[in-house]
Amino acid sequence: MSKSYRDGLPLSAREFIDQLLRFRRGSISRRHFLGVTGLGVATAVLASELGLRPMPAYAAGELGDRLSIATWPNYHDPQTFIDFTTNTGVAVEVNVFGSNEEMLAKLQAGASGWSLFVPTNYTISTYRQLDLIDALDVSKLPNYDAAAQNKRFTAEGEVNGVLCAVPKNWGTTGFAVNTAKLTKPMTSWKDFFDTAMTTGSGRSMVHDYQLTTIGNALKYYGYSFNSLKPDELAKAEELLLKVKPHLFAISSDYQPAMRSGDAWLTMCWTNDGAQLHRDIPAIDYVLGKEGGEIWTDFYAIPKDAPNKAAAYALLNYLMDPKVAVKEHIANGAPSTDARVNALLPKDLLDNPILYPAADLLAPLEFGAAATLTDPARAELMARFKSA
């Protein structure tokens, strides 16, 4: 987005087309509701033309000619898949999703057609329990180095001692605030909700996602982000109902509204925060000092994957630090892998949005598996949205 004299002027035709194309590619913020809007699976086949130059390791045709991956919007360097196709002859079909719940719904319904997907930490044990994902065969992933991983972020890839998923990147859930409009410094979820009801009234957004919206409302009172206790959830619901009339929107696609100036304050994920701050320096990314969410996204292979050979080949390719480093530069999320961190440019490693101070990280909690399947939180969210 430009920072020129045109800022603040009505959207130009050019910008509209850009936004539209971005929208059609599914390149809207993570976990966005493309799925909710029914277009759910915005599918792009990358580099399907023939030009195969098989990598020495694979005989021609050994990996098939096609592989489908389910992932998040704006989450990969497109060149990664193009290079993989050039090397192996396997075209990569990218399916962009809106939420972990939606991915799970699709896998539960069966015949998703994916050979690889990108679930978030707290969902992996459920996938394993439902027997929807494979145990990973590490011998097929020579580029994966368990010793180089930061265990704080990657522990949930193992379920009962069995490796089921390997990490892509980690991140946090905080909030983004336009400091040109909301000048009072904000440091906590209490600040977030209080501002949303006062100076930020009509200009604030929360996610259309039960985990973070309810979790952060729980943090307002100092409860656990993952609480399932009825009395604590009741307090969170009371707060959310009180704040609702003041909200600009309930949506996980907050980048456009923040960029246009319609919204001044929103719940926000690391990579969106980094992108917003990079383009509009007045937008800060803040972690609530009470805590909140820390997350890791993983790669996993569905049990019914149609092309497991190619899935392992792609996964091994993605675990190559030289490939991974480009992925991190592209999507702006921090790495769990010491070998990758050694290769990342210094300005990325020094960016406090990506790598926050230890005292801000300490109180953060990983999402708990129970929140994914708990009907009480789902019903609370429905009451909040329909109120």
Place this chain on the structure above:
Amino acid sequence: MSSAARKRLVTALLLAPAAVWLFLFLVLPFIAIVVFSLGERAPAGGYQPALTLAQYANLPARAAAFWNTLVLAPAGALACLLIAYPVAYYLAIKVLPQRRLLLVALIIIPFWTSLLIRTYAWMYILGGRGIPAFLELVGLPDVRLINTPGAVLLGIVYGYLPLMILPIYISLERLDRRLLEASADLGATPFSTFFSVTLRLSLPGMMTGFSLVLILLLGEYLIPTLLGGGKVFFIGNALVDLFLQSRNWPFGSAIAVALVGIAVVLLLAANRITARLSGARQVDLL
């Protein structure tokens, strides 16, 4: 073969393809939904077999969404009707015949672009850098349009207006003009001719348009999501959340069955009203 038997056979043959289609793609899936609605949510979401009415007993948990839909859908359909009627009247009766085709084409052309894309365009028109930015230039600062119930209503009227205009236009176009002359000859004022002849005879078109728009609006979720900022929650939004977020298929199925029930009742009522007001006749295919 008697002529009556032959007539029945031909009628049956004519209807067979549609009947097979409807059975495979409407009746069978609907039976599946009814079966799901009698089941239970599996612990991790999805469906597990059971025989219970618990899901139906739980319907009041979505009362707010039903209420929003049952207020905003008829309101939207009514707004469409009030705006569409004069347009259809102008097209069918007032406009020069050589211009008519062009104007009808102009109404249909937007349909060639997906509703999703057109609604997304409204997000920018109504957003802070759209109309409000223009209003600020002329001295009306801080007007907010996007993410309000008004924006949802606007999106509904914009999206569904052609569906309302076309049936009314067709019923008005087929109107026998001699009836209007007769009415005038018999001493009626233009005003009373309109109400007792024109409006009466275009009633089936109005009802067709109204039912079409109303049924589509009952399941609407796209426009409230995009133009209402997720704050205006229709029953369609509740359904999407139940299937894609909380994965409570049985409860979602029960709501779907209830929604179909509501739609059927509304349609039957609309049909009866139309039949009574316009004196409908039985029409044979041959």
